[in-house]
Amino acid sequence: MKLFSDHAPTERSEEPSGKDQFAGPRSEMIETQLRRRGVTDSRVLAAMAAVPRHEFVPKELRHRSYEDVPLPIGEGQTISQPYIVAAMTVALGLTGTERVLEIGTGCGYQAAVLSQLTKIVFSVESRSELASTAAARLEKLGYGNVHVHCGDGTLGLSELAPFDAILVAAAAPAVPEPLRAQLAEGGRLILPVGDAENQELRLIERRGNSFHTLVLEGCRFVPLVGYHGWKEPPTR
Ligand code: SAH
Helix, strand or coil: CEECCCCCCCCCCCCCCCCCCCHHHHHHHHHHHHHHHCCCCHHHHHHHHHCCHHHHCCHHHHHHCCCCCCEEEECCEEECCHHHHHHHHHHHCCCCCCEEEEECCCCCHHHHHHHCCCCEEEEEECCHHHHHHHHHHHHHHCCCCEEEEECCHHHCCHHHCCEEEEEECCEECCCCHHHHHCEEEEEEEEEEEECCCCEEEEEEEEECCEEEEEEEEEECCCECECCCCECCCCCC
16 A cells, blocks of 8 residues: 655645635535535534635636535546535544544545544545545645555555544445444444445444444445445446
């Protein structure tokens, strides 16, 4: 497994120009897409108000960064809709001390949001192009507590386990066993499970050697392709 960024946590840097032309659309997003839909967790709302989503979206789509939709980020992959990022993040109940694992770095947006809410984030991306671009972007923007790895995330990161929280940003046919196994006591795993068309968000909590599952809402993610995921992307 290749590690793309490995440096000590640093403070996030300010916008170089000092002004943010997307501040308006971003606070509108917080209000209409999150608060009005019942997201009340003030730490998560603050994190999403702080992370410049437009920096994670391809240049030609930047004007659409704060829309209520997932957007293409290249290689057939997508950045999740803001509401889904918020809902999954809230479900993890982060307090600031956790070791968090994300599977499916994509453009790095979800990892940046998580990084605001906890101590350290490890994120695994299987596509090396996306992994290296995301790692460079996160570093440039000052998210020094995110460490991007390139590899098959369905295997987790056994050498760095256990994790207090695991978030999977791609849809699995079933819960990958290594991810359950790498949860710390009381740890939480959130992931979409289902086929190409229909998926549900599941929140799994570890208590000793038992795992309690809560089914949250329906969703639609790109497939999790790997040893404990889809062997090949399912057809839509
Ligand atoms: N969290 C991302 C969204 C990612 S889309 C963001 O904020 O942009 C899902 C990502 O999962 C894609 O980039 C895809 O390449 C990746 N992926 C799919 N299967 C994977 C696997 N087995 N291991 C790691 N990443 C995987």
